[in-house]
Amino acid sequence: MTRPIRPKEHLVGPLAPAALPARPRPGAMPMPALPARVCPPAITDASLVLGMALPARCGRVSAQHLLRALGWPPHHRLDIQTRHGMLVICSASDGLHQVGSRGDLPLPANARHMCRIEPGQPVLLAAIVTHDLLVVHPVSTVVRLLADLHTHLAGADNWARG
DSSP: OOOOOOOOOOOHHHHSOOOOOOOOOOOOOOOOOOOOOOOOOOOOGGGEEEEEEOOOTTSEEEOHHHHHHHTOOTTOEEEEEEETTEEEEEEOTTOSEEOOTTSEEEOOHHHHHHHTOOTTSOEEEEEEGGGTEEEEEEHHHHHHHHHHHHHHHHHHHHHHHO
């Protein structure tokens, strides 16, 4: 018995989608220009005013000469944030805190605890006038930074002698 000859079957052809008509490729769109980089003003000796204070039990510190340098009068609204173990205080029209009537700054209890600021332990206050900021450094941060610096200087001094 002979087998009838069948035409070759092409099953793939009907399953493949038909080619789309050729369309021109869209041209490259230009990238939008980035805004110019604005560098904040450099901190200079004239724009940095330092002071020391002892926080009271209620958490307020007297900082009248720093507030004058910043131009913050009594009842000036403030925003207080903790950053890297320090308190960063800036002007804020809708701030929750304000400069006291006697030129004192509030240091909220939760922020003091986060930064390990204890009543009666000194804090270093740095008013950065060009940025309208006041930074409160706990004594532990100042001690650590000075210890690192002095260790580095002592090592450099011994190297220079040897």
